[in-house]
Amino acid sequence: MMAFWTYVKIQLGQFFFVGPGELRDFLSSTRHSALFSHYRARFILSRVRMMVAVFAVLTPLWMAIDFSVFPGKVAFFLAGGRIVATILFAFLAIFCRCGPKMGNARLAVGILLAVPTSFFLFSRWLLAGVQLNAFGTALASGYTFLPFVLATGLALFPFVALETMLFSVPMLIVFLISEFAHGHGILPGLNDLVVFWLLLLISAVSSMASLSQLQLMKSLFKRSSVDPLTRLLNRRSGEQFLQLQLAQAKRQKFPLTLAFIDLDNFKTINDLYGHEMGDAILLHVADQLQSAVRVGDVLIRWGGEEFLIVMPYATLEQAEKRLTDITRSRILQRPDGTPLTWSGGLAQWPRDSVHDWQELVSLADTRMYHAKESGKAKMMSQ
Numbered sequence: 001m002m003a004f005w006t007y008v009k010i011q012l013g014q015f016f017f018v019g020p021g022e023l024r025d026f027l028s029s030t031r032h033s034a035l036f037s038h039y040r041a042r043f044i045l046s047r048v049r050m051m052v053a054v055f056a057v058l059t060p061l062w063m064a065i066d067f068s069v070f071p072g073k074v075a076f077f078l079a080g081g082r083i084v085a086t087i088l089f090a091f092l093a094i095f096c097r098c099g100p101k102m103g104n105a106r107l108a109v110g111i112l113l114a115v116p117t118s119f120f121l122f123s124r125w126l127l128a129g130v131q132l133n134a135f136g137t138a139l140a141s142g143y144t145f146l147p148f149v150l151a152t153g154l155a156l157f158p159f160v161a162l163e164t165m166l167f168s169v170p171m172l173i174v175f176l177i178s179e180f181a182h183g184h185g186i187l188p189g190l191n192d193l194v195v196f197w198l199l200l201l202i203s204a205v206s207s208m209a210s211l212s213q214l215q216l217m218k219s220l221f222k223r224s225s226v227d228p229l230t231r232l233l234n235r236r237s238g239e240q241f242l243q244l245q246l247a248q249a250k251r252q253k254f255p256l257t258l259a260f261i262d263l264d265n266f267k268t269i270n271d272l273y274g275h276e277m278g279d280a281i282l283l284h285v286a287d288q289l290q291s292a293v294r295v296g297d298v299l300i301r302w303g304g305e306e307f308l309i310v311m312p313y314a315t316l317e318q319a320e321k322r323l324t325d326i327t328r329s330r331i332l333q334r335p336d337g338t339p340l341t342w343s344g345g346l347a348q349w350p351r352d353s354v355h356d357w358q359e360l361v362s363l364a365d366t367r368m369y370h371a372k373e374s375g376k377a378k379m380m381s382q
């Protein structure tokens with residue numbers, strides 16, 4: 001059975017042009033890195049602001065047409081609904097200025113979809129049974145297209161599969177409730193089943209477009225943020241991650257430890273054995289560090305033979321013991337068989353009085369140089 005599911009996952013990965021292990025990242029966001037989630041949330045919030053701007057302008061402008069077509073009482077109530085919707089859109093635009101977190105982004109999209117959906121239900125209830133001429137009937141049918149507009153709008157956002165279901169399924173349910181409540185078709189000449197099938201197809205296509213956006217975003221993020229040799233975060237992305245991580249540590253009051261590591265006498269490897277051998281050693285070191293750190297720890301290739309390990313919730317003692325054990329295990333070796341060692345400096349917030357991540361990195365860097373000067377092959381936390 002396991003072999004069957006493995007085969008299915010491989011075939012699905014090949015069909016959707018995703019690498020091994022990446023298919024899960026398109027189904028759920030639980031394994032997305034904090035930095036990628038930050039980028040995705042910021043992008044989604046920007047798209048929400050764009051749609052809110054469009055809705056906030058067009059929604060009240062349509063009141064002039066309502067008063068020219070519908071009876072005065074109906075037009076008055078529709079205008080009230082439009083004013084309420086516009087106010088909610090304004091509040092949503094303000095909310096979108098919040099911190100770029102996926103929870104905030106999902107909430108913003110939920111509100112963005114909930115406001116027009118509520119207006120759709122309100123307008124259908126209000127217009128039910130109202131006698132209109134041919135022109136008024138044609139305009140009234142425009143209200144019934146709101147679910148199709150919203151379903152199409154999902155294509156603007158880079159969502160995983162579960163998120164597309166989270167937002168599209170409620171809209172489909174609301175559509176069905178509206179149909180059963182009113183007992184007449186939403187579009188003249190088409191029965192409910194045909195229209196629901198059309199809305200379902202539009203939702204499916206929008207979901208695929210949303211997944212395509214996510215795939216493109218992940219590809220661009222990987223190219224711009226990952227070191228091509230070691231497959232670790234590069235320095236530029238590492239700096240952004242450190243800024244986010246320290247801000248989170250300050251909000252939630254947990255310790256954040258950094259380890260600044262520099263391989264000892266690495267230049268001699270390049271000089272004696274060539275840069276290809278040096279690259280192979282760097283890749284091996286990155287793999288060993290990656291397998292040794294905890295889940296949640298993040299490795300950054302800071303430059304050359306320098307690595308930075310970000311360890312949230314870790315004390316200095318825990319970090320120092322773990323890294324010293326790796327050195328003493330003699331897993332890392334130079335091409336001639338002698339041990340490959342490193343010197344490192346440790347710094348921790350809030351134990352070390354620093355104001356920002358730059359000071360924290362600088363302190364760990366200084367302690368690393370002290371370790372070099374005092375004999376190498378050691379970690380220093382003072």
